[in-house]
Amino acid sequence: MDGFETTINILVGTIRAGTPLVFAALGELITEKAGVLNLGVEGMMLVGAVSGFIVTVLTGSPYLGILAAIAAGVLMALIFGGLTQFLLTNQVATGLALTIFGVGLSAFIGLNYIGTPIQGLQPIAIPGLSEIPVIGPLLFNHDFLIYLSIALLVLVSWFLYKTRAGLILRAVGESHDAAHAIGYSVVKIRLLAIMFGGGMGGLAGAYLSLVYTPQWAENMTAGRGWIALALVVFATWRPARVLIGAYLFGGITILSLHVQAAGDSVSSALSIIPNPVGEWILAVINSSHLLATLPYLATVVVLALISRDATKIRLNAPASLGRPFHPGA
Amino acid sequence: MTAAQLELTGITKQYPGVLANDHIDLAIASGEVHALLGENGAGKSTLVKMIYGVVRADEGEIRWGGEPVKITSPSQARALGIGMVFQHFNLFETLTVAENISLGIDEEHDLKQLTSEIEEISEKYGLPLNPHQHVHALSVGERQRVEIIRCLVQDPKLLIMDEPTSVLTPQEVEKLFETLRRLSSEGCSILYISHKLDEIQALCDRATVLRHGKVTATCNPKEETPKSLAEMMIGSELPVCKRTAQARDSEVRLVVRNLTIPSPDPHGTDLKSINVTVHRGEVLGIAGVAGNGQKEFLAALNGEIMAAQGRIELNGAEISKVGPTERRARGLAFVPEERLGRGAVPDMSLSNNALLTGYREDMLSNGFIRFDKVRSYATAIRERFDVRSSGIEAEARSLSGGNLQKFIMGREIMMNPQLLILGHPTWGVDVGAATTIHQEIVDLAAKGTSVVVASEDLDELFEICDSIAVIAEGRLSPVKRTSETNVEEVGLWMSGQFEAGEGEVGHAA
Structure with missing residues (x-):
């Protein structure tokens, strides 16, 4: 395989691996900007993934599957929203419970669908543009959801920073007491934000089960919900930086796969290095488990670096994040 | 008499265990500046919250321009023409001034147009403000202006101000009064809540006094004396704190040299080269508008934040490198501003x-x-x-x-303790308890304890302190004896106008 083609493949793979993270992180970003910390992203993604998959199998239409996944994500989020906003349960505990619930529920509903083959979502080549060398395959030969993820990113940015509704959302996340005193319905606004987060989580799940894999396997999100949560902090609550973070993570995922594949050819080259160092390096490269940790390790490193800048975090982080709102007398 | 702009009859509000408002009657004419006077817990806040639609009354009637109304939400109150500046500001720190003001307006509006409107009002009423600045960068006085302009852009007929001066320098108070007088001359009624008697006498046309949820008097404050007003408010004579003879002597208790600390909080203030000496039995007052470094200074004395440069000595021994527990073991005691x-x-x-x-x-x-x-x-x-x-x-x-x-x-x-450090000791405390606290501080000093007390209440500092200084923008003003300075000078210092001082009162032999 020629090196140039490999590079293009890696880049396209990067975008595909990053896209579910873009969806989930954008949803969580809106939720957190309203001041709510929902740790149930992983659970909402899984339920979204399995619902989308089953509906696609039953109807044959991946687009109906996507809609079902969004609806499932919203329903999951509503469980969280009802508990935290009306019954004032602790957000962290409720979010964790939602993830655990989602893992179990998705495994249960998906039991008979493991390994069922489906026709996943196909790429839509944009006529003309997709034939341009390099840029064509890279940017204009993707499935519908990748285009949608970019559109949603622009939409979320515009909403947050250019519209009045976005201003109110940020205000509620900044100080719910002040927002309440001025006369905004904190609970209603937060509930809407939580639902949006759920819908986006479901969509992220659908991308995995309908496009990326495409099949259903238990626990197939493999921690991507948690990565999406980390990405929101990584991006210091800025939508554009979510995209950068998601693609960075996607890129490292794909690279580690390619390194594993290349492991054999490397081993002969490494045999020149005397033992035991060469053997040790070989063992590391050949250990797929160790390589699979690479993206997660990278996330931890980047998060540690970002968190050093307290000012940046303070100015962008919603000040009421995770705090329950008790409308006082 | 002209018809009242706002008229309350028989307003009653019951909270579990306490009758907050008991059949309150109140009438405010158009253009009148009306004081609502009372101690903490007298029911002032509950009453205005009902006028502004935050809380619903159990009983009673509200008439607005002669018509009975039910005010069920703040936005409805705003639509009627009622604006309110809360004691605790309802501002969003990471948003700009214009965005903050925009959030308080219910009608459709254009942010650009609003920005020019803000500039216009800020010019007209002498409330200088940059609409594009982020609120976290503003001083408390400027934040209050944001709240006031937020009301004024909606052209209110009644402006409610809840203890507006507690956070202002004397000069800022004077400017605020000018603005309020101008508003009232244009026909806007003002309901002014306070327990500061001199302010009410200076500003208000009429006063309604509340005690334990009931109206105890309605009067013209200009015809009353502070003593008679206080009696209406607390039901007995205003207690005074008795100063004993000067307890301060030549023994040096606390020395702070070149204390410089970058604030750990990005919204906080850095301390810049602070020098001060406190003697045995001396009560040193630290005045200044909140957010200028008092919090950081007290935390540095207590050992919660460590000095980056400079040293702190207690009884001649350096304590700048040890934490709060060790400092306490050496005789330091600390009462912070936040009680709970x-x-x-x-x-x-x-x-x-x-x-x-x-x-x-x-x-x-x-x-x-x-x-x-x-x-x-x-x-x-x-x-x-x-x-x-x-x-x-x-x-x-x-x-x-x-x-x-x-x-x-x-x-x-x-x-x-050898050294007692106090942050805002009577903040939110009613007049009776405040006097008890003042008396304890003075008595303690008489027994030889040195006291450093930070407060925003200048009257308090002048009452209990031997010497006074100001922290403004993280710098310490000259330290002067309270008998050798006055509110005007300290007020100037509070706005940052001073040459860095010696940090020690010339010791009279």
């Missing part, structure tokens, strides 16, 4: 709160707690400082602000 959460643990009983800092008073034995000693210590505080609670096992959070403050002060004072 920093001065006391809200969910713990008074006796356990007494143990937290008082354990040195023989309350431990081989690592075990001697509960009998803890109880007797807590009981002693409660009796000596007249703390009204259901007992020493009452949770700290169940006490009123004034009572809890008396308890915390008592806990520290009973340890006979």
Whole structure:
């Protein structure tokens, strides 16, 4: 395989691996900007993934599957929203419970669908543009959801920073007491934000089960919900930086796969290095488990670096994040 | 008499266990500046919250321009033409001034147009403000302007101001009064809530006095004396704090040299090269508008934040490198501004709160707690400082602000500290309890304890302090004897106009 083609493949793979993270992180970003910390992203993604998959199998239409996944994500989020906003349960505990619930529920509903083959979502080549060398395959030969993820990113940015509704959302996340005193319905606004987060989580799940894999396997999100949560902090609550973070993570995922594949050819080259160092390096490269940790390790490193800048975090982080709102007398 | 703009009849509000408002009648004419006077807990805030639609009345009628109305939400109040500036600002720190103001407007509007409107109003009423600035970068006085302009852009017929001057310098207060007088001359009514008698006399046309949820008097404050107003407010004569003879002597207790600390909080203030000396028995007042470094200075003295440069000495020994526990062991005591959460643990009983800092008073034995000693210590505080609670096992959070403050002060004072550091000791405390606290501070100093007290209330500082200085933008002003300076000079310092001083009062032999 020629090196140039490999590079293009890696880049396209990067975008595909990053896209579910873009969806989930954008949803969580809106939720957190309203001041709510929902740790149930992983659970909402899984339920979204399995619902989308089953509906696609039953109807044959991946687009109906996507809609079902969004609806499932919203329903999951509503469980969280009802508990935290009306019954004032602790957000962290409720979010964790939602993830655990989602893992179990998705495994249960998906039991008979493991390994069922489906026709996943196909790429839509944009006529003309997709034939341009390099840029064509890279940017204009993707499935519908990748285009949608970019559109949603622009939409979320515009909403947050250019519209009045976005201003109110940020205000509620900044100080719910002040927002309440001025006369905004904190609970209603937060509930809407939580639902949006759920819908986006479901969509992220659908991308995995309908496009990326495409099949259903238990626990197939493999921690991507948690990565999406980390990405929101990584991006210091800025939508554009979510995209950068998601693609960075996607890129490292794909690279580690390619390194594993290349492991054999490397081993002969490494045999020149005397033992035991060469053997040790070989063992590391050949250990797929160790390589699979690479993206997660990278996330931890980047998060540690970002968190050093307290000012940046303070100015962008919603000040009421995770705090329950008790409308006082 | 012209028809009242706002008229309340028989307004009653019952909270569990307390009748906050008991058949209140109140009438405000158009263009009138009306004072609502009363101690903390008299029911002032509840009453205005009902006018602004935050709280619903149980009984009674509100008439607006002669028509009966039911005000069910703040946005409805705003639509009627009622604006309110809260004591605790409802601002969003990471948003700009214009965005903050925009959030308070219900009608459709254009942010650009609003920005020019803000500039216009800020020009017209002498409230300088840059609409594009982020609120976290503003001083407290500027933040209040944001709140006022937020009301003014909606062209109110009634402006409610809840204790607006508690955070302002004397000069800022004067400017605020000019703005309010101008508004009133244009026909806008103002309901002015305060317990500061001189302000009410200077500004208001009429006053309604509340005590324990009832109207006790309606009067023209200009025809009353501060004494008669105080009697209406607290039901008895205003107690005064008696100063004993000058206790301060030549023995140096606390020395701060070139103290420089970058604030750990990005919204905080850096301390810049602070020099000050406090003698035995001296009460030093630190004035200044909140957010100028007082919080950081007190934390540095207490050892919560460590000095980046410079040194702090207590009785000649350097303490700048040791933490709060070691400093306390050497005779330092600290009463922070926040009572619940920093001065006391809200969910713990008074006796356990007494143990937290008082354990040195023989309350431990081989690592075990001697509960009998803890109880007797807590009981002693409660009796000596007249703390009204259901007992020493009452949770700290169940006490009123004034009572809890008396308890915390008592806990520290009973340890006979060498140096007592106080943050806003009477903030939110009613007049009676405040006088008790002042008396304790003065008496303690008379016995030789040095006291550093930070407060925004200049009257308080002039009443209890031997010397006074200001922290403005992290710098310390010259230190002067309170007898050799006045409110005007200190007010100027508060706005940052001073040459860096020696940090020591010339010691008269």
